[in-house]
Amino acid sequence: MSDTGAAKRPPTIDDVLRLRAAEPLPSRDGNPVEGVPRDGAAPPRIVEIARLAGVSPITVSRALRHPEKVAEAKRRKILEIVERTGYATNPHARALRSGQSNIVAAFVSNLQSEQFCLAVQGCGEVLEPQGYQLMIGQTSYSYAKETTMIQSLREMRPAAVMFTGVIEIEENRRALRALGIPIMETWAYPRDPIDMLVGFSNIDSGRQAAEHFAERGYRRVGFIGRRSGRGALRLTGFREGARAAGLDIVAELSVDGVSSMVDGRRALGDLLSRNAAVEAVFCANDLLATGALLEARRLGMRLPDDIAILGFGHNDVAEELPPGLTTIGIDSRDLGRQAGSMILQRMRGEMPSEPICAVELTLTRRGSS
């Protein structure tokens, strides 16, 4: 990597001209350009492989797509030539003719989420070695964007679709089902997934939070989180668990939109000013919890003695913040891997014995509770 250290002085026209002269761009029409090595040569096509192997193109196609249908010797020869020439199927021609592409669409609610990215990465780890390409989209928690993206899938003809979440809008559910491809939902435990699911119960996470507080001897507890989506489910479980364990929920603070640490700070401040007697707070995600933890320390409170804080999400950073955030969560990368395996199985035409799969929620206890 070179670095001219010139950022302070924006490049002059002269700089640019010098650069362009040194390295001319290929012309837009693909014709060779002086100085550009002739590796812009058209990549080999299936007919070329067929010619080299002395077979017809369809046999090459079969050797690649359904190896078992081609005689051993021919198959070996074809694959050897494919290897040698670096032949790669044109994915568009393939998708056009067969309606099957090697693209797997993955939608995350928010790319900034460490956990969602981990799940997508895990899924990619399983699928990419098999020749599939992940196409990642961000729905930004917006139904409108989700709907648009799902519509665009019809023409894209992905081999499968995965979401870090579940699809709630009935029209979108129908559109997805109509694609006739494997659909993977995650991150919740709905009664009626569209097709396949690797999920966990958000309600259970709330219950576990309450149970944990009860075990640790806290009685007056609070909740910080969104009143919609997964936050609402976690609150529902938290209420159930609190009732069952005889805890007293002294405050429920709601947060809007994509939550941040600042929201968590503010919410804890509000909560304490309204009800100073609260002993333990469950935050519906680790960002909120981290904000709450920092605010508590800023106020000079000792954790967990003055106040206990419990988050959700197994966030990395929160482990390092003294005294360490106790958090409930799942192994997101593993969830992604499981989702990938199930998708793969379905793309191969096998039905997984189990289209619904629950991943385990674990509580990682650190210093904050």
Next chain:
Amino acid sequence: MSDTGAAKRPPTIDDVLRLRAAEPLPSRDGNPVEGVPRDGAAPPRIVEIARLAGVSPITVSRALRHPEKVAEAKRRKILEIVERTGYATNPHARALRSGQSNIVAAFVSNLQSEQFCLAVQGCGEVLEPQGYQLMIGQTSYSYAKETTMIQSLREMRPAAVMFTGVIEIEENRRALRALGIPIMETWAYPRDPIDMLVGFSNIDSGRQAAEHFAERGYRRVGFIGRRSGRGALRLTGFREGARAAGLDIVAELSVDGVSSMVDGRRALGDLLSRNAAVEAVFCANDLLATGALLEARRLGMRLPDDIAILGFGHNDVAEELPPGLTTIGIDSRDLGRQAGSMILQRMRGEMPSEPICAVELTLTRRGSS
């Protein structure tokens, strides 16, 4: 969103059978399935739009692709019908025939990086409204993966490619150039970008760090970071700046691989044990800096009096950690937007007047320095 709260009890075969009975999947061959509404009907094709508009298919194609070449009245009618029917061009047929797809490939070194994701998001904000789809890939800082992915581009025929980084391997640079499409590199300021660049000087960032320390009156300074890639550039600049300002670099600690907060903690510990007199430390990224900051506080040091810490990356979380991390960085989302605009311009066939664009480095001073 429903949640049966059943994750603790893994679903039984009965659960599954009940679910499957309630919502049968469409069959793999796309034929209608009982209970699935007939919206699996084939989407409209260009011929259908042409028939409805009373024109030939090519006119519809032109109305969409080159509106200026179609008579006003016809164009309006065609676009109205396209709107009404929800017609969408089949991207594979388009790519196959024209060699131009609506996919823009975006490669990040690491999906877990807040800053890289922001840049990709910014780029998407500009491109998606224009009908382009971002296909995100992760190179994981691996040359092998980078090479594989670049090779796969040849067949994918993306409309453009963007990287959160620069391509160093000459073979990959040639392969990219041979694609004949806009290539955007970022996050550095090399002498010879492949095509277009929105970057900043990593060397300058190091210089600025040294200058900041000098202004604040620190004399004995240290560095924590990688010895390769961008870390090495930042160190180079830091050394230059230190020399120019008469600072004394008392220690340079190197870190391997993808850095973490724990690396930062450990490095600061090492540094202090070797050279307790160090007054200020520049960390090549905010994760390292955050670890260092936490370690300093754990050791009971006051910031910035006992030790000053300066990071790189404008990390969000680091703002919230008392006393707040001072950090040098860029506006990553804005970098992404600029990159998107330039890519767009090139895809429209215009040459941007300026293929190289420098974004500003800013120092955000908080409590740690």
Next chain:
DNA sequence: TTGTAGGCGTTATCAA
């Protein structure tokens, strides 16, 4: 400004 003819590269279908 509009239309006709044909092909992009692959694979489904059917025949041998």
Next chain:
DNA sequence: TTGATAACGCCTACAA
């Protein structure tokens, strides 16, 4: 097990 033929849906080239 292999091959010939045609078609996927669109857009380039050329003609009118």
